[in-house]
Amino acid sequence: MTILIKNGLLIDPVNNNESKTDIFIDGSLVVGLGKPPAGFKPQQTIDAKGHWVIPGLVDGQARLREPGQTHKANIASETSAAVKCGITSLCIPPDTQPVIDNSAVVDLIDHRNAKAGNQCHIYTIGALTQALEGEHLSNMATLKANGAIAFSNAGRPFINNLVQRRAMEYAAGGDMLVIIQPRDSDLYANGCAHESSVSTRLGLPAIPEAAETAALAKDIELVAQTGARTHFGQLSCARSVDMIRRAKHNGLPITADCAMHQLFLTDHDIGEFDTNKLTIPPLRSQYDKQALRDGVADGTIDSICSDHQPHEIDAKLRPFPSAEPGISAFDTLLPLAIRLVEEKILSMPGVIGRLSINPARILGLPAGQIAIGELADIVIIDPGAHWYCEGKNFASRGKNTAFEGWDFSGRVTQTLVAGQIVF
Amino acid sequence: MPTMSAKNLQLDENGKLQHFLSIEGLDQQIITEILDTAESFTSVADRVIKKVPILRGKTVANLFFEPSTRTRSTFELAEQRLSADILSLNVDTSATTKGESLLDTIHNLEAMQIDMFVIRHKDSGSAHFFAQHVRPGVSVLNAGDGQHEHPTQAMLDLYTIRHHKQDFTRLKIAIVGDIMHSRVARSQIHALNLLNTAEVRVIAPKTLLPVDTESLGVQLFDDLERGLQDVDVVIMLRLQKERMSGALLPSEKEYFNQFGLTQERLDRASPDAIVMHPGPANRGVEIESSVMDGNQSVILQQVGFGISVRMAIMSMIVGRSGLQANE
Numbered sequence: 001m002t003i004l005i006k007n008g009l010l011i012d013p014v015n016n017n018e019s020k021t022d023i024f025i026d027g028s029l030v031v032g033l034g035k036p037p038a039g040f041k042p043q044q045t046i047d048a049k050g051h052w053v054i055p056g057l058v059d060g061q062a063r064l065r066e067p068g069q070t071h072k073a074n075i076a077s078e079t080s081a082a083v084k085c086g087i088t089s090l091c092i093p094p095d096t097q098p099v100i101d102n103s104a105v106v107d108l109i110d111h112r113n114a115k116a117g118n119q120c121h122i123y124t125i126g127a128l129t130q131a132l133e134g135e136h137l138s139n140m141a142t143l144k145a146n147g148a149i150a151f152s153n154a155g156r157p158f159i160n161n162l163v164q165r166r167a168m169e170y171a172a173g174g175d176m177l178v179i180i181q182p183r184d185s186d187l188y189a190n191g192c193a194h195e196s197s198v199s200t201r202l203g204l205p206a207i208p209e210a211a212e213t214a215a216l217a218k219d220i221e222l223v224a225q226t227g228a229r230t231h232f233g234q235l236s237c238a239r240s241v242d243m244i245r246r247a248k249h250n251g252l253p254i255t256a257d258c259a260m261h262q263l264f265l266t267d268h269d270i271g272e273f274d275t276n277k278l279t280i281p282p283l284r285s286q287y288d289k290q291a292l293r294d295g296v297a298d299g300t301i302d303s304i305c306s307d308h309q310p311h312e313i314d315a316k317l318r319p320f321p322s323a324e325p326g327i328s329a330f331d332t333l334l335p336l337a338i339r340l341v342e343e344k345i346l347s348m349p350g351v352i353g354r355l356s357i358n359p360a361r362i363l364g365l366p367a368g369q370i371a372i373g374e375l376a377d378i379v380i381i382d383p384g385a386h387w388y389c390e391g392k393n394f395a396s397r398g399k400n401t402a403f404e405g406w407d408f409s410g411r412v413t414q415t416l417v418a419g420q421i422v423f
Numbered sequence: 424m425p426t427m428s429a430k431n432l433q434l435d436e437n438g439k440l441q442h443f444l445s446i447e448g449l450d451q452q453i454i455t456e457i458l459d460t461a462e463s464f465t466s467v468a469d470r471v472i473k474k475v476p477i478l479r480g481k482t483v484a485n486l487f488f489e490p491s492t493r494t495r496s497t498f499e500l501a502e503q504r505l506s507a508d509i510l511s512l513n514v515d516t517s518a519t520t521k522g523e524s525l526l527d528t529i530h531n532l533e534a535m536q537i538d539m540f541v542i543r544h545k546d547s548g549s550a551h552f553f554a555q556h557v558r559p560g561v562s563v564l565n566a567g568d569g570q571h572e573h574p575t576q577a578m579l580d581l582y583t584i585r586h587h588k589q590d591f592t593r594l595k596i597a598i599v600g601d602i603m604h605s606r607v608a609r610s611q612i613h614a615l616n617l618l619n620t621a622e623v624r625v626i627a628p629k630t631l632l633p634v635d636t637e638s639l640g641v642q643l644f645d646d647l648e649r650g651l652q653d654v655d656v657v658i659m660l661r662l663q664k665e666r667m668s669g670a671l672l673p674s675e676k677e678y679f680n681q682f683g684l685t686q687e688r689l690d691r692a693s694p695d696a697i698v699m700h701p702g703p704a705n706r707g708v709e710i711e712s713s714v715m716d717g718n719q720s721v722i723l724q725q726v727g728f729g730i731s732v733r734m735a736i737m738s739m740i741v742g743r744s745g746l747q748a749n750e
Binding site: 195196197199200201202203204205206208272273314317318319320321322 | 432447524525526544546547548549551552556568569570571572606609633634635636638639
């Protein structure tokens, strides 16, 4: 099928450019920009006048809850939600049930995605250790051959630093990307809120910054030791941003992301024990939020993920320390990105880049740009659409938003994945 | 962005108490009203028939998800003296261990026409949680939620202090011990500050202080002897045995040497200083036996006052004034 998207404002993060550009699509690929290739005849024309056209978003960390927790959500429900929210590629961390530590689970996920119509590209992140138990290395090379794009222990601890070193070394040998959520599980203890005057006042078991930064310092040293290409995920602390900045300056092969909600919320938003604000890592201070914003702006933090964690209603209907952490984040990813532009943190191409080409390059995915010869993963946005955020209206099965009652602008009107109009 | 405030949750549209969840979010007027009402109930205990009919026909459920002796029995006595029908459950051994969710437990009890829940639970914020989910007209009283608040204990402590010292604005009060894990301390600090106490001091080793404790409105001391200088009230907190064995403190002995209340140390306080303890106390760990039983100790009085204070709070919630206690 041939498609013409005409009159739209193309946001191009690769060339840091916004311009009115017509896009010509043939089959799964973009075949022309600005002017049609010879003999191009569109079978379908989308008039995007007054709309923005962006590369489909690449979400480096999203839990779809399948396999294992399909009472919360599943691959069909969440891929359908993702494309409605402008996300066309997403990466599943290995802490599914069963864990993504063998090729059968990779195949199962691919199969379920195919059954759901392959609306959205799904990539799997393999487990660094078997069952994520931090003791025996998983069959990484086999997993890689079957499609795993990177390896992570999903924030779970290694039984000791030697295992972590070996896991990173093994990955480095096979030129595999390691993803680490820096966490010291002892310092995390049973904490559920950032250690601050807020946790003190509410009497909530606290998570100190060192629970992240002490681990990150060690992890960075192990990158220096092993040379493993490493991506640090979901950073939450100002000091972490500093450490990443210095390590990059020293030439280490590292990249980093943070979750979108960390750029907007702080520990004060917990209010009177609002379980929708319960996240791991926790919402930190205003100072940390500002440092993360600075890090995103200056490129220390390369990309932003949703850290999507849909829950069934009961998971949050408990006292704060017993509720399950995480935010259903697909529906608010793009509107919050637009807000970063409104708040002058980033330009439109800048923010879209951190949500598309940057994560795609880090993870080695064929995505993230609208260019001739690339997959036509394209999202069209009506920037003038204003809406009021209500979890009950979410596309995701998870209604657990931390942004209930916020006013947003910008809505996805169409999404193409590999040249197919999926929304 | 909209957040639920404790104040709105605890007070009805007329500003009257409908739940009693935390001292934070209340104002001086309500605190004082509770103390005044409690005073009118103290005489009930001296009658031949220790009952008033304020809660007659009402059913109160005491749900203790954590063990309690003092709080639970004084709540039960308070309810009985107000003529309530009482259902007491040790939920520890009940439905939740069979996998029933907390909310289902509450809703099942609501179906039995319970008017008031007295709840103790290990999770901070659990009292707010229950109050958000009970039916309109049903009240929740916090009998201790995790490490957050224990507001009725703080009220009976305030009552005890007022009984002996009257004017809070002239008082120096020291709270000694495990602030980190203490819901009692958090409620006391808020309550003392609401009454404009001249000085609230906190004396503890750093491992037993939550971060930024000063933000609660207290002065910190890490030295017991300096901290006790000239204070009018000493509140000792219980140090749980299990805290002794971990990395928080080296040993019971060292703790007693540094922070145990002895007569010699107490002598640094004002000569008429009173000694309080929310109980249960560990003799020889945080407090010397002779001080606990000494003539400055008002620890047993606290327990007795606990009944009147809890009667006062419950009667205010059902919407009667304390004066009716004297009918």
